[in-house]
Amino acid sequence: MKILSRYILKEHLGPLLFGQAVFTVILLMNQVARKFDELARRDLDPEIIAHFFVLTLPFILAVTFPMGVLVATLAAFGRLSADNEITAMKASGVSLYDMLTPLLGAAGCLTLFMIWFNHGVLSETNHELSRLEADIARTKPTFVLREGSINEPGGSGNYRLVVDRIDRRSDRLYGVRIHDANDPALQRTIVADSGTMGYSANGRDLVLDLHKGTVYELKLRKPSEHRALHFDRQQLVIRNVGSVLERGQDEDDYRTDREMNFEQLLAEVRAERVELAEADSAAVSVAREELQAYLTGA
Known part of the structure; x- marks a missing residue:
């Protein structure tokens, strides 16, 4: 009887692993298709993106494991029935109860495993995934400068940038015009022949290094008071433009029912x-x- 029990369990093992793998890959690819574009637009590190999808795996496994068990049961008993092995077992005096006993024992073990999995692993990964999604939602997309169009870098300032041409090999800008709308009473425009763009060491602030240009300032309430300041080199820093993921503090431990x-x-x-x-x-x-x-x- 032990040989028969091992044989029946062995017949279920292959379809179980195959069905589990197929359903898991399908649902994981669905998550990747739904979320990858949004994550990539925020210019997150590959490690963060990989960590995000790893955290979705426990939820997917909790869904696909029962599906894999169903596939294994149908495939195993379907093959045993098609090859008349069930008929041969009954003819040898093996009852249906004897055939189901090892499966009921395995089902009980799998049930206990899933209870532990949902209790300990799934709730914690759901909570960590929820916190990571909230942190990602607070991350601004990376600013991409486009030539020949009005660019709004966002951040802490109110600026609009227009660049005639961008040399992608040297990252040099030509024909730079910047409209500064931070002061509603002052119209300020910066025109430069060329410049470069980069980010500060903290990865948040956009740094524009401008060469050979003029700053035009006009007081809207007194249009007669205007001035033009010429410069050979000027640096403009726009705060909080870069996309830096900031993880939330552990003190915020609010959980939904799926995370408990x-x-x-x-x-x-x-x-x-x-x-x-x-x-x-x-x-x-x-x-x-x-x-x-x-x-x-x-």
Whole structure:
């Protein structure tokens, strides 16, 4: 009987692994298709993107594991039936209960494993994924300068950039015009023959190094007061333009129900019951006071 049990379990193992792998790859590719473009636009490190998809795997496995078990059961018993092996087992005195006993034992072990997996692994990875998604949502997309069009780098300042030509090999800009709209009472425009663009050491601030240009300033309330300042070289720094992922602090430990293990869910239920009881008690007290006031007034 031990040989028969091992044989039946062996027949399930191959289809289980195959079905699990196929369904996992399909759902993972679906996640990649839905999320990769958004993550890539924010210019995140490859390690962050890979970490994001690794964190989605536990949720996918929790869905695909029962699907793999179903495929394994159908494939194994389908093959045994097609090859008349089930008929041969029954003819040899093996009952259906004897054939199902090892599978019921394996199903019990898999059930315990999935309970542990959902309790310990899935809740924590869901919480970590939720925190990572919130951190990514706060990350601004990388500013990409396009020639011949109005560019708005964003960040802390209100600037608009127009560049006639960009030499991609040397990263040099030609025909640079910058409109500074930070002061509503002052119209300020910077015109430069050439320049370069880069980021500061912290990766956040956009640094424009301009050469041979003029700064035109015009007070809107007093148009007669205008001036032009010529320069050979000027550096303009626009703050908080780069995309730097900042991870949230661990103190913010709010969790949804999908991010809680069994103990946390039970604690949440108990807290909600206490809060509901307090609300009911307060409502009863208010009703009594209102009734007492009504009777006294009457």
